[in-house]
Amino acid sequence: MVRPTMEDVAARAGVSRALVSLVMRGSPKVSDQRRAAVLKAAEELGYSPHAMARSLASRTSHVLGVMVSDLHNAFFAEVVDGLDAVAAEQGFELIINTGGRSPTRERRALRSLLSFRPAGLVLLSPVVPAADIAQAADHTPVVLVARSSRLSTVDTVNDDGERGIGLAVDHLVSLGHKRIAHLDGGGGTQAAPRRRGYLTAMASHGLPPRVVGSEYTDAGGARAVQGLLDDLPTAIISCNDFNAIGAISALEEAGFRVPHDVSVVGYDNTSLAALRHVSLTTVDQPRNEFGRLAAGALLQRVRGERDEPVRHLLHPSLVVRTTTAPPVRPA
Amino acid sequence: MVRPTMEDVAARAGVSRALVSLVMRGSPKVSDQRRAAVLKAAEELGYSPHAMARSLASRTSHVLGVMVSDLHNAFFAEVVDGLDAVAAEQGFELIINTGGRSPTRERRALRSLLSFRPAGLVLLSPVVPAADIAQAADHTPVVLVARSSRLSTVDTVNDDGERGIGLAVDHLVSLGHKRIAHLDGGGGTQAAPRRRGYLTAMASHGLPPRVVGSEYTDAGGARAVQGLLDDLPTAIISCNDFNAIGAISALEEAGFRVPHDVSVVGYDNTSLAALRHVSLTTVDQPRNEFGRLAAGALLQRVRGERDEPVRHLLHPSLVVRTTTAPPVRPA
DNA sequence: CTACAGCCTTAGAGCGCTCCAACAAATAGA
DNA sequence: TCTATTTGTTGGAGCGCTCTAAGGCTGTAG
Incomplete structure (x- = not known):
């Protein structure tokens, strides 16, 4: 139950901890021979890197926090799909939690997410007061989906x-x-x-x-x-x-x-x-698009490529099925 | 954008970092006066503890990882509600992610969750092969919901x-x-x-x-x-x-x-x-009950109270609405 | 006035990792 | 041949925190 550390891998492969770190991060400046030895040792020990230690040491995070106001609503699932696609593409991971449409639970969820020091935060239709959002936005880039805001520190994605x-x-x-x-x-x-x-x-x-x-x-x-x-x-x-x-x-x-x-x-x-x-x-x-745009906007902020807020307003479209027809009664 | 640390709070409150740590963990052995000073400083700085650093230092985790195979299915939302209730009650937090019903994505999700070194893992109707589950279970307690297993290292919660x-x-x-x-x-x-x-x-x-x-x-x-x-x-x-x-x-x-x-x-x-x-x-x-039992079983393992696997098999119940009636045609 | 409890408080080591500076060894340039 | 440069590797500091052991302080007893 006790997981091996880099030190263990290094000892087994007969190299230094720093070299193992280089291999784990895919650095090119490692000889093929050593690299193979390290990977072999890691494999044998069932080693996998410790995300928290890594981000603590590197002072960076590849995690995006996602707060879903209501997990029962499939609307959000598709937004998450969009987020996930873009995040994965750019080497980021998602951690999700939910506020159950209650400001109290939502605030707790927000605090929990923030405690992981994510690179950014996506809030899906949050119900907490704007002040809470502003506070979160002081610490980390925030994008709001299905909720508008006038805060200059947050981006928004909504439908028209x-x-x-x-x-x-x-x-x-x-x-x-x-x-x-x-x-x-x-x-x-x-x-x-x-x-x-x-x-x-x-x-x-x-x-x-x-x-x-x-x-x-x-x-x-x-x-x-x-x-x-x-x-x-x-x-x-x-x-x-x-x-x-x-x-x-x-x-x-x-x-x-x-x-x-x-x-x-x-x-x-x-x-x-x-x-x-x-x-x-x-x-x-366009729910999936909501997610993609939200992730995109967030990652721009994360990379420091943009400072001014962005307001995406997406065009909805009509899906005609069988509950509409010309009127037969006198208009 | 740079978040304050314990050191900052300590400096502002005029105490040591260790004392701030005690306050943050709610230790009783701190005088009311100092406690107030620390909380005030923390408040003013907008300080909140760094979950990763904390769990790294304490070698423990108060996080339960939840893998939801399909976020589109509201079934799981209610299970998560049950999990959340029990976890919150016992001072644990949930981090959720999703596998989108694809073994590949699910395996990725599993790896991501594990990289946070959670205290335990809940897998909701996972589709990955049993071998992946067994591997995860080598490292951390695992409970399966809506999927059975013969592994002696994992608990299961299912309906009959x-x-x-x-x-x-x-x-x-x-x-x-x-x-x-x-x-x-x-x-x-x-x-x-x-x-x-x-x-x-x-x-x-x-x-x-x-x-x-x-x-x-x-x-x-x-x-x-x-x-x-x-x-x-x-x-x-x-x-x-x-x-x-x-x-x-x-x-x-x-x-x-x-x-x-x-x-x-x-x-x-x-x-x-x-x-x-x-x-x-x-x-x-009883979806909510699924969640509650799963969390309960997991926390027993986490606290080392139990070693043998538990198999919960819950009784479903019939909800009679208006799509059933006595037959009128000859039987 | 010293001794010894408490009770609060603190320094310091260390969690698993990254990153920097330093270095040895191999290669290139003069 | 000797000094640069490159390439591969390493020790050590430090990320933000917890935890242990060892303090400083009071107050009371001897």
């Missing part, structure tokens, strides 16, 4: 929610819809730009807006629809996919068919939306 | 899939079903015990089994159902929730209603199953 909802509105209008309601995400993370996008797009088409208060859950979507039943629009744009699925259930329970009687559009293109049983028309965020 | 499917069969039989088919998970992780549970339970009720090859996806479930259409059973037990949802879509597309014409049971009780639009009767695994 205003534009995303605009795509949904345009799609429905082009199908012939005029009475289009928006189920609003309330105080949720990206609710405001989405609502704004809805209002702007409706106005640009000269249509009267109709915003209904709701939330990011399927129960919320169902409830909102129940309030719409007396005066049903021909199309509904939900604040996210869960909400849309709740809306669809409530519509079907009330005897309406989707998309025949009402078209429904979601947001996020979660894996749910792709299920054939759901097959939801929705707005897709 | 045989029993889980048995619950589903019993439920359907008690509703009056006699023609019950099983959509099999093929070579998937827990497919074998589930199939075995189905066969055993059917036999114990004196019913003829009908196993249909399928896989753990909604497309797989749909395809399997298409092959059943000429001779439809009155109930279907899927290998997991995705498969069940695919099966339901295919049934509905073929003009059958669930549960009126066919009852369907899933497995896993994913968050999908709870959506009102889906409302799937399914078998629940």
